Amino acid sequence: MKKYLPSIAMWLVFESDAVILWLALDNLFYLFNFSYIGTAIAVGLAFYTQKKRYARNVVQMAVGLYMLVYLGILCRENMQIEGFWYYLFLGVFEAAVIHYAVAKIFGPLLFGRGWCGYACWTAMVLDLLPYKTPATPRKRWGFVRYVVFAAALLFVSLLFLFRIPGKAEIMWWSFLIGNGIYYAVGIALAFGCKDNRAFCKYVCPITVFLKPMSYFTLFLIKVDPSKCVSCGKCERVCPMNVQVSEPSRKRKHGTECILCMKCVEKCPNKALDL
Ligand code: SF4
Ligand code: SF4
Ligand code: SF4
Numbered sequence: 001m002k003k004y005l006p007s008i009a010m011w012l013v014f015e016s017d018a019v020i021l022w023l024a025l026d027n028l029f030y031l032f033n034f035s036y037i038g039t040a041i042a043v044g045l046a047f048y049t050q051k052k053r054y055a056r057n058v059v060q061m062a063v064g065l066y067m068l069v070y071l072g073i074l075c076r077e078n079m080q081i082e083g084f085w086y087y088l089f090l091g092v093f094e095a096a097v098i099h100y101a102v103a104k105i106f107g108p109l110l111f112g113r114g115w116c117g118y119a120c121w122t123a124m125v126l127d128l129l130p131y132k133t134p135a136t137p138r139k140r141w142g143f144v145r146y147v148v149f150a151a152a153l154l155f156v157s158l159l160f161l162f163r164i165p166g167k168a169e170i171m172w173w174s175f176l177i178g179n180g181i182y183y184a185v186g187i188a189l190a191f192g193c194k195d196n197r198a199f200c201k202y203v204c205p206i207t208v209f210l211k212p213m214s215y216f217t218l219f220l221i222k223v224d225p226s227k228c229v230s231c232g233k234c235e236r237v238c239p240m241n242v243q244v245s246e247p248s249r250k251r252k253h254g255t256e257c258i259l260c261m262k263c264v265e266k267c268p269n270k271a272l273d274l
Contacts, residue, residue, distance in 0.1 A: 006219060006274055007045035013110060014038020017102055025094065033071075034102070037063050041118050048261065056118060056260060057127060064121035067099075068179070072121075076168075078175040081149065081205045085156040086171050104209050112217035113210055116200060117258035122179075126186050126196045135194035138241050138253075141202035149205035197239050201256065211255040219274055221257060221264065223247045227271035234263035234272060244272065 018034035021027070044059030071077045078086060083096035101107075103115045116123060155174075159167050186199035200207065225247050234244040243252035244263045264272045 003049050004046055007042045007049065009219075010045060010111060010114070011038050011042035013107070014041070014102075021098065027094075030098075036066065037119065040066075041114070044118060057124070059118045060120070060124035060127065063119040064124035067119075068121040072175050072179070076172045076175075078171040080152070080175055080178050082152040082156050082174055082178065083171055085153055086159075086167065089156060089160050100209070104206055105213060108210055108213035109216050110218050111259070112214040112220055113256065113258045114219070116210065117260045122182050122186055122204070123197070123200065123258075125183060126190055126199060129187065129190045129196045131190055131194045131196045132239060133237055134197070134239065134241060139193065139198075139202065144202050145205050145207050148203060149208045152205055195239075197258075200258075201240070214255050214257070215249060219259065220249070220254075221259075222273055224271045224273070227269045229269055229271075231268065233266045233268065237262045237266045 014034045015038055018031045018038065021030035021034065040059055040062040044055050044062070047055035047058070067079055072079055077083065077095045079096050079099055084100045087095050087097045103119065107115065158164075159170065164170070182199070185203060189198035189203070190196045192198070195201075221242075221244060223245055228245055230245060232245070235242070238244055239260060239262065240256040240258055241253045242257050242263075243254070246252070246254075259274070261274070264274070
């Protein structure tokens with residue numbers, strides 16, 4: 001039963017959000033939305049626990065496609081960073097604001113970068129590319145994320161400052177075009193850097209929220225120093241270059257862990273656990 005605890009905890013978190021938001025905002029959509037996402041993630045984690053090989057990819061597709069196609073394209077909700085600023089400036093506590101609060105700002109205090117490992121619609125495509133483990137050294141391009149973050153904030157600020165009409169329509173097109181650019185840049189970087197997750201490491205503006213919050217995460221990969229023989233296998237397999245065998249939150253690139261569990265699978269001495 002213990003091995004299913006992360007799965008149950010994840011489901012409870014999402015289900016609590018579903019019920020609270022449904023009752024607080026008197027909107028049945030939130031019950032459906034968060035129940036669906038929480039159940040997909042919990043079932044995927046349970047399958048993963050049973051060592052089903054593609055469990056994580058299936059969850060990514062189930063949640064990612066729902067958010068990209070249904071919420072983003074069909075319901076016209078911009079869930080990108082500019083959508084977050086847009087709804088925040090409107091003073092509307094719904095849509096992207098709730099999504100960011102749950103998945104990307106406060107949620108990471110509990111489940112770290114779980115969003116990045118199991119739900120992101122950008123990464124659901126990037127993770128299918130050939131470079132699952134980085135084949136080149138990490139670059140010092142992390143500053144790019146702050147440039148993209150500031151550009152999104154500036155873009156939405158100008159829309160409000162100059163009272164540009166048709167903001168809702170602009171946000172929808174921004175979601176479509178922005179996602180197209182993200183996929184193009186993400187795929188180009190993956191092949192250029194021989195690293196599927198290069199986009200996540202250098203460009204994604206959401207990491208400006210994700211990284212500091214996930215430093216304090218409750219669920220993180222723990223190492224038992226008495227079992228570790230410093231073989232380095234965990235770090236060689238990590239897609240995010242995390243210094244896994246360092247038994248502290250201050251481990252290098254620790255806030256990049258996406259909880260993919262590849263290091264846990266690879267450790268020959270079972271020194272790693274969640
Ligand atoms: S870093 Fe950004 S693009 Fe990568 S998985 Fe996380 S949210 Fe998605
Ligand atoms: S794979 Fe296991 S034993 Fe090897 S360095 Fe990592 S934690 Fe230590
Ligand atoms: S391999 Fe381990 S440390 Fe690296 S991202 Fe996956 S779970 Fe996190």
